[in-house]
Amino acid sequence: MIPIEFFLMFSAILFVIGIYGIMAKNNAIVVLMCIELVLNAANINLVAFAAYNGDIMGQVFVVFTVAVAACEVAVGIAILLNAYKMKKTTVIDDLTELRW
């Protein structure tokens, strides 16, 4: 059996990559993808702990998370499409209308 540290390490790397992408990337599509990365990092943790503890609850939870993530991406891309219609761009630095 693969030790749990491997899973945790893997999910941490995935998480950090996602965070880096959210913070540093300028393209909204990429940012959305990075959010998916962060979510999946969490999912891996859940699945790993579920397997490790012999408890099905973690896996059930992941199914819900995947469903929520799908919805979230749908909404996110819809917003982006509308933003693109208005501004003809998906560059985050240019989408700064909602501010002081």
Next chain:
Amino acid sequence: MFIEYTWLIPVIPLIFFVIIGLTGNKTPKEGGLIAIIGALASFVLSVLVVYEFLTGPAYNGGVGYVTDAVTWFSIPGGFTLTLGYYVDGLTCVMLMFSSLISLLIFIYSIGYMHDQGKRSRRYFAEVSLFLAGMLGLIISNNYLMTFVFWEIMGLCSYLLIGFWSFRHPEGDAASDNAASAAKKAFIVTRLGDVSFMGGLFVLLYAFQSLDYVNLFDPAAIAAVDTNLIVLATLLLFGGAIGKSAQFPLQDWLPDAMAGPTTVSALIHAATMVKAGVYLVARSYPLFVQSADVMLLVGLIGGITAILAASMALNNMNIKKVLAYSTISQLGYMIMALGAGGYMMAIGMKEGNAALIAAGAAGYTAGVFHMFNHAFFKALLFLGSGSVIHSCGTEDMREMGGLGKKMKWTSITMLIGSMSIAGFPFFSGFWSKDLVLESVMKASEYGPEGYIFMIIWILGVVTAFMTAFYMFRMWYMTFAGPKGHATEHSHGESPSTMTVPLMLLSIFAFGSGFLILFGLDGIITISPDSITGAFIVGMHEGHGAVHYIEELFTNPYTYLTIVLALLGIYIAYLMYSKFSVNPGKFNKEGESRLYKALEKRWWFPQLYDWISWKFGYGIAKGVDYFDRNVIDGTVNGLSGSVVGSGESAKYVQTGNVGNYASIVMIGVAAVFVAALVLIYYMGGM
């Protein structure tokens, strides 16, 4: 039988006030008839109550008063305040003349106010309330109730003096228009009212009660610190100074002449200004605890008497002359009460029964003068109202020669003038000489007695001045050549006005004789020989022989008679025969004294100065505090919120990446903090 219904006496006019106020225009004479019925009902009930009281057991050998009360409200801590009536000799006399004179004035008002149309509803409603205030004050059984009715009268005087508030004939000063005069009357008397209220607080603190029965109980008085009583009486006297227009708050009364003349008559004769004198007379058991307080009372009375009389000497306004004479006569009453109380206070300290009796005579003189003054002053004011009604002016220079056109008015006014001047056997003569005699007697006792000698001299000079200015008024109005206004006058007033004048002139002549038939037995005060409780009345009158003997064996009586006749004669020479030119004595109105009198000894200026310096100064200070401290706190608070928001808003860049970064930094910070916490708690 009737005495249980004493409480109805003020309630009747009060109800009629509401009725007239609501439906007056639909009733005959715009509510005038209802007002008269109310006053008549009060008068009849007063007569019945007085008769029953004076023939009842309480007065003949009992405690000397009848009182009953219901609880009004209680304050935790043992204070119970009541509503009720208190009938004794003083109440009886006050009830009689207040209700009778008010009734006559109301009847007279029908004629006087006939051209006021719808506005007379307001007038009749307010005078009914005024009467309710005075009658309520008279029958009150405690100081709080007295104070309530006292304030009702203050309100009514404000409303009635300002009856013609829409007239602005000359300017904004109080002497120029009714609205300002009403305001001045209200504010100046308010100074006294505040003092009165302070007195109530002191009394409540000292006695735990405000009921007369508890306050006048000698055991209760003995148990209380004398200094507290002195403080309370001084404060109560402050109230009397305001209401009865005594020095230094006398200046509102002349300006109050801006109201209708009937209102002046009501204020001066039957209600309002009598309330202050009544308060002193009513509180006598407390006042006589200190001779010094009584000395002050007498001194204020003396100063007021001469000050007001001097200002009447050269006034050209018929009503203002009468107003000053009222102030001056009120000074006499206060003077007599002060002198009597002074002797009584010393007598009680020394256990000298003769001195206490002399003090009681002073009290009698004061109350008796109030009684007589009510009649002749009501007569004089109503007479002057009749003249003004006919001529349309108040300036005596434009009158003159009215005697032929207004026979009844001139005759009745002559009776009133002779009465106030102290012409022998007219009512003013009896009481004025009793007042002066009491003051004279007071000067013989105590270390400060010489002050009463000064007051006596002031009083005698005032008597001379009174005779002069009253007859100056009479001659200027009714004698001499016909003036400008006389030519255009309407002649004699209608009978609703002349009949009350005739009735009042009978009283103005004859009310003085009542003292020869035992009235003094009712309006005297004396400590009971066993219990020490003060009892008003319950004495056999001294009778005619005593008073005639006392007055006519006293050389000073002849002095005042001679001075009064001299004053009348000088007025005759100056204003009827014109053989002496009054201008000779005042450099044709240019002398300094004449100007001082014309400017009322600069009292209006003094009031203005005080108001500007103190009132306006305090107002400015309060304004500064409000604008800077209170507003500053509020504005500073909101400003700091706005400012911090202003500086913090730049965090909202609109860039999603920035937001994400901040969230991450926050999460990282929380995570690190949690780790540190766990490490230090010794976990893991």
